[in-house]
Amino acid sequence: MKKIINFRVNMIRTLPSPYQKRGETGQFETIYYLLVNMKDLPNNIPLDVNPRKPKMTTHVAKNLLNAVVEPETDFYINNRGIVIAAKSLVFNSQKSEVTIDLGDQELDDDKYSYGILDGGHTYTAIMKKRKAIPPDIEKYVRLEVITNVQNITRLSDARNTSVQVSDIALFNLDDNFVDVKSAISNELYSNNIAYKDNENKDINVSELLRLMYAFDIEKYPDDSTAPVQSYSGKAQVFKRYKEAFETPFYKSLTKQLPVLTNLYDLIEYELPSFYKAYKEKAGIKNSRFGSVKGVESLQNGKTIKTSFLHYDQTYNISAGFIYPIFGAFRCLLRFDKDKGTVNWIFNPIQMWKNVGESLAQNTFETQSNPQLAGKDKQLWLSNYRIVETQSLRMLLQKNKTTQTP
Secondary structure, rough: OOEEEEEEEEEEEEEEEOOOOOOOOOOOEEEEEEEEEEHHOOOOOOOOOOOOOOOOOOOHHHHHHHHHHHHOOHHHHOOOOOOEEEEEEEEEEOOOOOEEEEEEEOOOOHHHHOOOEHHHHHHHHHHHHHOOOOOOOOOEEEEEEEEEEOOOOHHHHHHHOOOOOOOHHHHHHOOOOHHHHHHHHOOOHHHHHEEEOOOOOOOEEEHHHHHOOOOOOOOOOOOOOOOHHHHOOHHHHHHHHHHOOHHHHHHHHHHHHHHHHHHHHHHHHHHHHHHHHHHHHOOOOOOOHHHHOOOOEEEOOOOEOOOOOEEEEEEOOOOHHHHHHHHHHHHHHHEEEOOEEEEEOOHHHHHHHHHHHHHHHHHHHHHOHHHHHOOOHHHHHHHHHHHHHHHOOOHHHHHHHHHHO
């Protein structure tokens, strides 16, 4: 069911995307700045998209609670306000009301994409204390509503910049990443993983958690749903790992990290070749992979390293193109509940060699915008079916070979 909120505003200003040409429609971010009376603020705005849940027992939170009820009227100036990610906003000028669409909060894709992205403590303080505001005083709060957000993770990381120990760093203090550390102990990148805040390492452990989430066949067992959050929802990925890291499935899946990192880097490294191969079959001999939006072509002999194994390559490819391909190979994974182990029905590295060209074609023919590609559930599902169909062909061939006298 869609989550629609409607409330009165005292002022609204609109900042359209500078990349949107006059009269052009499509997926462009728009920022709305609102000034709202605290008493008009709805009490049911979702907070799940925020990577940090409000903790109202801290000194800062207590000061916020006091600031809501104190007689001074400069709250809207002193406070950073509330940031909301939304599907759409409509302003009714006659009623001076806004209607904001926050998607279907029963679906993970919307639940972790729309709602209060920053300012959760401010919102919670207002909800707790606004009834105590003196009746002769009007107090206001600033809202910033952003629609058509292309990358919710980047926006969330950028806005939640207060200096405090992260949830992942706290989780690490209890040695809860011991299985991860053990699984990658013999890998080249094992000493390049950051488990603590401000650690001078190239790869945050959250990147490994994203890879595992994309292969979470308990949560995403077939082609009816897709682990899109591995690309777009860092908070959801960590939440899932925190809940499941001690289960037999996740313990066994963690041991597959060397395979997953190898597969991810191979896709990243070989995707340009498969792109050019399918273009050549379509009659386009001089296709330019570097001209694709979200792909940077390095010039003058410069190279960039792939994410984990540091293969040298001349293209910097957005993860939005890689994840819908990478996640397709979860159809090759099986979990034996009796033994508590996961296993592959076919080697995913070899399967990538077999279907890489088809996956490249399907991905780039479906979406030319990497941020949209990464969140495109139908793209994830169609890629999954490409790998699944090939695996079924291989199983049939294997059975025929076995049955041949």
